[in-house]
Amino acid sequence: MNRNYMTLDRTERLAAVLDLLAESGQIEVDDIIRSLGVSAATARRDLDTLAAQQLLTRTRGGAIGQSVAYDLPLRYKREQNAPQKLLIARAASALVARGAVVGLCGGTTSTAIAGVLGARADIMEASPHATLTVVTNALNIAAQLAMRPQIKTVVTGGVVHSRSYELVGPYSDAVLQQVRMDIAFIGVNGIDPQVGPTVNDEREAAVNSLMAARASRAMIVADSSKIGRIAFAGLGELHRFDGLITDDGITPKQQAAFADQGLEVIVAS
Structure with missing residues (x-):
């Protein structure tokens, strides 16, 4: 430096x-x-x-x-692997149709996705009705999208996790149980072909798992530095998820290992 x-x-x-x-x-x-x-x-x-x-x-x-993977406060993590996260965010945005209901959990990759969605011309064009609905348990994402009237932002209840700005606990569950999403993007602290996706906090794991279950399509979003890492709390087996969006740092061996588990891998570039 x-x-x-x-x-x-x-x-x-x-x-x-x-x-x-x-x-x-x-x-x-x-x-x-x-x-x-x-x-x-x-x-x-x-x-x-x-x-x-x-x-x-x-x-x-x-x-x-x-x-094991540890939970950095969001202010420390924001700039880590930022170019890769932007590529992942763009690949995620390409899966979102105008008018869709999108789930976004907390984390820097999900925050990047919110930024890309909020900048899309087809979503930002004037309309008497919402051109996108975002369901999130992350306060920073909700604040980011609140300035965009074309996006209907639904925030779960819950207790604020001070490191990640995520709302966790049974109040979050109560809201998520009442909604359905077309697609949910689930950020993780680690993902392993055998263990599956993991995060550092069991309360976040519970909310993220429920958000994935309430979506027609659940995509894990993780830069390649997270591959092979195992954090504290599991989100369930890989077959509960539809795919992984990552960057080109993933190796052919890692891609094959995920394919063997039936997980689609989208490499953002």
């Missing part, structure tokens, strides 16, 4: 430390000093802060990543 720390605010610096950690799974204080130009005291303080948030595990002289 070689950026002087004086040009970064604290949040940006913490995100940069996490990016460095993601490259190799472990990091030393000297790595942070060299890459970000900070003092040893600042580097150690940043590692302690991230450890307190359970985003890494401190070691003598540095830190290691968690053994």
Whole structure:
């Protein structure tokens, strides 16, 4: 990175430390000093802060990543793999017909999908009726779409998950049980051909699973860095989902493994 720390605010610096950690799974204080130009005291303080948030595990002289996929606050994740997520969002949008009812769970990939849908000319053209209906349990997505009167936005109830801005719990279930969606896009923290899709929180898993079940077509959306990763809570077996939209970082071997499980793979490019 070689950026002087004086040009970064604290949040940006913490995100940069996490990016460095993601490259190799472990990091030393000297790595942070060299890459970000900070003092040893600042580097150690940043590692302690991230450890307190359970985003890494401190070691003598540095830190290691968690053994399973962990849940970064949305503000840290927004820029990770952003080009791939935009490609995935465009591929997802291509599956959505004007007038459809779309389910969007939380997460940065779903947020990208909302942005692409909200910019489509056929959806944004003036109409006396809604040109798209979006059902979401994510407060940030609802706020993003609320400025677009052509899109009818339905928000589930629930308790706010502070890291992902998602609404979870039985109130969310009560709304989802009353609606049907044409297609739902389900973001995950990990997806494995044998284990299936997983997320970091069991409450999010419950809402996401129900959203998938209430849709005629349920598509997992995940950039290729999520493939082979296993997070804490499962969303069910792969046969419950219709397909996976990912980027061209997926390997032929991985594609074949998903095909063996009957899952359609759409590679966004």
